[in-house]
Amino acid sequence: MAADLEFENLVKLYYGDLYRFGLSLTGSEADAADLTQQTFYIWANKGHQLQKAASVKSWLFTTLHREFLKTCRRRNRFPSESIDECATGLPNVPADCAERADWQTLLRILAEIEDDFRAPLVLYYIEDLSYKEIAAVLALPLGTVQSRIARAKIQLLHRLSETNLPLEQAK
Amino acid sequence: MNKREAKEILLLYRGPIDDSDPQFHAALGYAKTDPELCQWLGEQTRCYDTIRAKLRAIQPPPPGPEARSRRSPRR
Numbered sequence: 001m002a003a004d005l006e007f008e009n010l011v012k013l014y015y016g017d018l019y020r021f022g023l024s025l026t027g028s029e030a031d032a033a034d035l036t037q038q039t040f041y042i043w044a045n046k047g048h049q050l051q052k053a054a055s056v057k058s059w060l061f062t063t064l065h066r067e068f069l070k071t072c073r074r075r076n077r078f079p080s081e082s083i084d085e086c087a088t089g090l091p092n093v094p095a096d097c098a099e100r101a102d103w104q105t106l107l108r109i110l111a112e113i114e115d116d117f118r119a120p121l122v123l124y125y126i127e128d129l130s131y132k133e134i135a136a137v138l139a140l141p142l143g144t145v146q147s148r149i150a151r152a153k154i155q156l157l158h159r160l161s162e163t164n165l166p167l168e169q170a171k
Numbered sequence: 172m173n174k175r176e177a178k179e180i181l182l183l184y185r186g187p188i189d190d191s192d193p194q195f196h197a198a199l200g201y202a203k204t205d206p207e208l209c210q211w212l213g214e215q216t217r218c219y220d221t222i223r224a225k226l227r228a229i230q231p232p233p234p235g236p237e238a239r240s241r242r243s244p245r246r
Contacts, residue, residue, distance in 0.1 A: 019231035033232060095217035103225045125219070126226045128188055150182055157218070 011040060014057065017127065018064050024122040025068050027111035035071075039064040061127070061137045065119055072115055097160050109159045117152035124149045174208055177201040181208075186216050 018039055022032035042063050050059055101109075110118055123134045135145040180198040189195050202208045 016231050020226060020229050023229060023231075024226060029232070036231070092211065092214075095214055095221055098218045098221040098225075101222075101225070103229050106222060106225055122226075124183075124185070125223045130188075130192070131183075146183060150179075153182065156222075 007040075007044060010043065010056070014060055015040075017057075018060055020126055021061060021122055022064055022068070024107060024110050024126065025065075025115070025119060026071075027107055031071070035064050035067055038067050042067075058129075058133060058137050061123070061129075062139070065138060068119075069115075097157075097163075101160060101163065105163060106160075109156055109163065112159065113152050113155055117148045117155075120145050120148045121152040121156065124153070172197060172201050174201075174205060177205075177208060178211065181212050182215070184212070184216065185219055 015036060018036045019032050022035040023029060026032055026035065039060055043060065047056075047059075050056065110122065113121065119138055120134055120140070123129055123137060127134075129137065131142055131146055131149075134149075135142045138145060140148075177198040180195060181202065183189075184195050184199070202212050
């Protein structure tokens with residue numbers, strides 16, 4: 001079962017994915033490393049309780065997200081406003097805008113998106129998880145997850161298009 | 172289904188990973204009949220691929236000694 005997975009192999013397999021998820025949530029390399037290590041620490045103590053080996057990846061992402069939410073609560077960082085309803089027009093963002101943005105710019109834009117919307121959006125972009133799996137990781141209804149991803153994606157694309165010069169001007 | 176509805180659905184479409192998801196089937200079919208929507212879809216999936224590749228290219232620092240020295244989970 002899950003406990004049979006060697007810890008070192010588990011770290012090798014998922015360290016990068018979890019770190020990127022943590023970095024995208026926090027925007028801080030130190031916080032991302034802390035969250036990732038804390039996730040493996042919890043795994044080392046509680047991972048043996050997991051019954052299905054196939055659920056390891058989801059379990060790790062769920063745990064990291066929970067630890068992130070705990071950190072947010074401690075810092076009182078939960079904003080009360082929802083994502084900007086006015087920005088929900090469907091974007092027509094050329095792929096060139098994304099190509100010109102480096103990962104630091106993407107992280108900065110992600111950091112501007114509300115926590116509750118950022119996590120599903122990050123999983124949508126960086127992991128090969130189905131919508132049902134993303135919903136399971138975040139313990140949210142499927143419809144809520146899809147709605148949050150859509151709204152957060154629109155906001156990200158709008159900000160991306162505002163951040164970059166049009167191709168003609170960039171040359 | 173009209174173009175606007177198809178676009179709203181396809182906003183979440185990521186490419187092959189979502190091909191087996193039935194919620195996209197009708198909208199993908201609609202896009203095949205609408206060149207403008209088809210072009211928008213191509214652009215948006217290219218945009219998705221680019222953002223995904225950039226985020227996935229972030230290299231983490233090596234795990235700290237604390238993590239490396241952890242023992243295997245209890246059995």
